Amino acid sequence: MKLPRRRFMSGATALGLGAAYGLQSRPAHAQVALGDMKLDVVSDGSLTLPGSFIFGPMPQDELLPILERLGQSPETLTPPCNVTLMRQGDRTVLFDAGSGSDFSPNSGILQDSLDVLGVAPEDITDIVFTHAHPDHLWGILDDFDDPLFPSARYMIGKTEWDYWMNPNTVDEIGDARVSFAVGAKRRLELIEDQIAFFGDGDEIMPGVAARATLGHTPGHMAFEVRQGSESLIIIGDSIGNDHIAFARPEWQSGSDQDPETAAATRVSLMDQLSHEKTRVIGFHLTGNGLGYVEKGADGYTFVTEG
Known part of the structure; x- marks a missing residue:
């Protein structure tokens, strides 16, 4: 199967990630x-969004001083x-497909x-x-709308x-997200025969358990990866940024459905x-998204390891 590729830039140049404390580091990822x-954090690039997409519903008089303090536009x-x-x-497992x-x-x-x-699309199992959402799902197709990962099984x-x-979602989701609904349904229909379902608490594969983290979307899931006493949680978009989501997690965000x-x-x-x-x-947390949460006198902070 021919696998056409679009190249914006080399992976190493695009990522430019620094050395990470306690990690084996390479130019393009953290491990x-x-x-x-073995878990590698790799990049699918970045997004450019208007601030109102997240900040719109928040109390502006309280928001702006916090953003200024955190250096966030x-x-x-x-x-x-x-x-x-x-x-x-x-x-060889991908959590989300870009x-x-x-x-x-x-x-x-x-x-x-x-x-x-050294991982090719056909290596993904x-x-x-x-x-x-588009930045997590739409990457399952190549530039010709053919499946990009020919050997993969899918789970959601x-x-x-x-x-x-x-079919009612496209009419109920709101004008700003109509393309999300159309694009998701079309892609999910293409992989319907290769997909398996899971619920909150299910062990989806050895050492990996699903955890419901609802709100960003109706069925958003995080994944706890555990071996012995060591664990790590892949949180997706349940914590969607490294600034206001940490400083004021109780505030409602315009990015959440x-x-x-x-x-x-x-x-929680x-x-x-x-x-x-x-x-x-974290899919959208700063750097390569790897770190931990620290509680302070005024909200929380994301402490990076990369």
């Missing part, structure tokens, strides 16, 4: 070992897109990032989705699947993660 599992957001690759035994070539001009470099690791939460496959539920999810996650000092990989 964590948990027992016989209220006008423009440029979040990274961090994809997790896990290798264990004969399995955005492909049809969503954002600064994203879609996942193939280049995988090239740095499983793709597990946190949710079905049943609630998430049901939401995007519901159910802002009230998403805020409750963030507050922040409390647990800061207490347990659990490593996280």
Whole structure:
């Protein structure tokens, strides 16, 4: 099968990630070992979003001083897109598939990032989705709308699947996200015969358990990866940025489809993660998204390891 490729830049140049404390580092990724599992954080580039996409519903008089303190522009957001690759035994697993070539001009470099690791699309055995937004799902197709990962099996939460496959979703999701609904349904229909479903608490493969982190989308899932006493949580977009989501996790965000539920999810996650000092990989957290949550006198802070 021919696998056409779009090249924006080499993976190493696109990522430019620095050395990470406690990690084996390479120019284009960070790596964590948990027992016989090897997890690499690789880049799919970045997005450029208007600040109102997240900040719109927030109390502006309180928001602006916090953003100024954190060095974050209220006008423009440029979040990274961090994809997790896990290798264990004969399995090579992607958690989310990036955005492909049809969503954002600064994203879609996942193939280049995988090239740095010597991983080809046909090497991927499983793709597990946190949710079905474009920057997590649309990368399953190549530039000709053919499946990019010919050997992959797919997994998604049943609630998430049901939401995007519901023909009423396109009419109910709101004008700003109509393309999300159309694009998700079209792609999910193409992989319908290769997909398996899971629910909250299910062990989807040895050492990997799904955890409902609802609100960003109706069926958003995180994944706890555990080997012995070591663990790490792939949080997807349940904590969607490294600034205001940490400083004021209880505030509702315009990026979430159910802002009230998403805020409750963030507050609960922040409390647990800061207490347990659990490593996280966040899809849109700064750098390569790897670090942990620290509680302070005024909100929380994301402490990076990369």
